[in-house]
Amino acid sequence: MDKHITIEDIARQAGVSTSTVSRVLNGTKPVAEDKQALVLAAVEQLQYRPNAVARGLARGRSMTVGVLVQDISSPFFANMVLGIEQGLDPAGYRPMLTTTHWRNDNEEDEVRSLQLLLERRTDGLIVLGTNIPDEKLRAVAAEVPLIVVARRVAGLEPQCLYVDNQGGGYRATRYLIGLGHTRIAHIRGTKGHPDAADREAGYLQALQEAGLPIDERLMVDAQFTEESGLAGVEELIARGERFTAIFAANDQSAYGVMLGLFNHGYRIPGDVSVVGFDDQFLSAYTLPPLTTIHQPSEDMGKVAAEGLLRLLGNQAPHMSLFPAELTIRKSAMRIRQSE
Amino acid sequence: MDKHITIEDIARQAGVSTSTVSRVLNGTKPVAEDKQALVLAAVEQLQYRPNAVARGLARGRSMTVGVLVQDISSPFFANMVLGIEQGLDPAGYRPMLTTTHWRNDNEEDEVRSLQLLLERRTDGLIVLGTNIPDEKLRAVAAEVPLIVVARRVAGLEPQCLYVDNQGGGYRATRYLIGLGHTRIAHIRGTKGHPDAADREAGYLQALQEAGLPIDERLMVDAQFTEESGLAGVEELIARGERFTAIFAANDQSAYGVMLGLFNHGYRIPGDVSVVGFDDQFLSAYTLPPLTTIHQPSEDMGKVAAEGLLRLLGNQAPHMSLFPAELTIRKSAMRIRQSE
DNA sequence: CTAGTATGTGAAAGCGCTTTCCCGATCTGG
DNA sequence: CCAGATCGGGAAAGCGCTTTCACATACTAG
Incomplete structure (x- = not known):
């Protein structure tokens, strides 16, 4: 149950080199039709799934962006996460969520979570809220592409996204x-x-x-x-x-x-x-x-994701202030004359 | 901004081999006090953070468990996630969340998310709800430690956790x-x-x-x-x-x-x-x-995490049916006589 | 004082991939 | 018909870390 099959297994099975297998799988270089078919057949037969970790290490990019969420149990943030997934998906990136522990607003915990995300070498980072000190975030921003949502960090305005x-x-x-x-x-x-x-x-x-x-x-x-x-x-x-x-x-x-x-x-x-x-x-x-x-939380998540993608492509993130419009429903009415 | 410092950098800085650095960092083998101090100093000075990806590859364990959530924007699931974090933390494991896309109950999407999680070679998997077919889950369970929450999968009962x-x-x-x-x-x-x-x-x-x-x-x-x-x-x-x-x-x-x-x-x-x-x-x-x-969602998450840890330690997960108690508040009352 | 055992450490071999490098085979044009 | 370009594919290096292996060096015991 524990032995995963590797690229080598399928190289052997298909009678080609691992390089060729890799090329077929990634389309990095043209490969003869017949070998291609052999490889694909082997992949299918052995149910091969490339190891994303090894791939990330070799490529130096993990196609993953870390998302640090202040409080996942708040629908407000949860919806942003949804938006982030949506925004990231077309570019082939995946979010890796980490939530601040146990809704205790513990700054130390949050910083720890942030560290863990950094150790994971995600290609970029999106931070939703949190009580992490501004200076810490500025330091992180110097190291890795970062977008901050629902919060304004002094000196990092172009990478911050929040409503008015x-x-x-x-x-x-x-x-x-x-x-x-x-x-x-x-x-x-x-x-x-x-x-x-x-x-x-x-x-x-x-x-x-x-x-x-x-x-x-x-x-x-x-x-x-x-x-x-x-x-x-x-x-x-x-x-x-x-x-x-x-x-x-x-x-x-x-x-x-x-x-x-x-x-x-x-x-x-x-x-x-x-x-x-x-x-x-x-x-x-x-x-x-x-x-x-x-507050269009889902949209904000999406915009944040797109901003990060731009950052990853070395473009300006181009974040902007979101307007905060009034939605009128039934909980307020004209004051009664009697008053 | 992009060049991360590696174990080699700090080995050089401390004047020791990478093996020694690794040993100091992990406490795998005793290292002389003075070298230990040198290494630690270098780590501090260069602000070194080990690359979790490389470490995971080398060790064959990532200390990460994948969590597939049906709908993160539902507080019910979000709370389970909280519980999972709590349950995993003492053992040093971290959850890696993936949510089903865009609350569309799209089975295909969910399976894709599951595949992505598997490719990431997480040490185990926790699935919250979802519409993934039972048979697919059974197949996954044969490959990797799996706990299913808020859902009963035939043939996988010992690893399922749900309320009555x-x-x-x-x-x-x-x-x-x-x-x-x-x-x-x-x-x-x-x-x-x-x-x-x-x-x-x-x-x-x-x-x-x-x-x-x-x-x-x-x-x-x-x-x-x-x-x-x-x-x-x-x-x-x-x-x-x-x-x-x-x-x-x-x-x-x-x-x-x-x-x-x-x-x-x-x-x-x-x-x-x-x-x-x-x-x-x-x-x-x-x-x-x-x-x-x-439904004690947070507790369920915690119990699920503990079950997975047991599974990872090759013990029986020992999941059990959660009781579903009535919580009486104000939305129901004795029928009026007039009726 | 020698054989035998700890003890600490570096060199090197992986982990599973990608990618560079290089070489042989095929193709083009003069 | 041959020099030069083109193309496909294997060998091997490398991503950053852990861990085995082997080797000094320093101790014990006989």
């Missing part, structure tokens, strides 16, 4: 303002996360622009998770804050928010309007369907 | 019956999928046992997706079927079902009770939170 987070936060908030809301709460994303900061900045920008007061008490910390979103509204409600709308830093926290409101008997959007950020697939299926900022 | 789907379907349905429901609809899973068949069998078993009529009109086909769940209820409602409860073959289709009910003004569980299957993470955050059959 501030614009998204701004649009979400302005939409709520346009519906007549004036007391709009914000459930923040993870502290220190650039995306979180940018989205909050957009929220503040919209408020300011509309001449609405900025009320610290309406902003609560959370971590982009359902639990923390739930805890966030709970806190708001417990503190007795008055608000008619909530802008959550991402969809997952919006789910938590909605459950919190539901538990307290608030109707959505009748009593409180909710807007999220990401447009995860499931957001079209919440009750009510969630109005949110759309 | 029929028991789960039975429990879900009996729970609804216990709440007084007699007209319980069933949204089926993908046709031809063993899980779908088993869950349906459990549903029928419960009905039969309770002496309730089996009504074909209350069963509609779907494909384990939100869209198809939505379409399923729409069909039920359009046909004017009378029902007070729905057992959906998985959570995703349950989400669709809930949205359909919501759209038509039915309250959950006031008018219609809904029970799902899987207990995806998000199911605790739907409105109302979904009562469902719990």
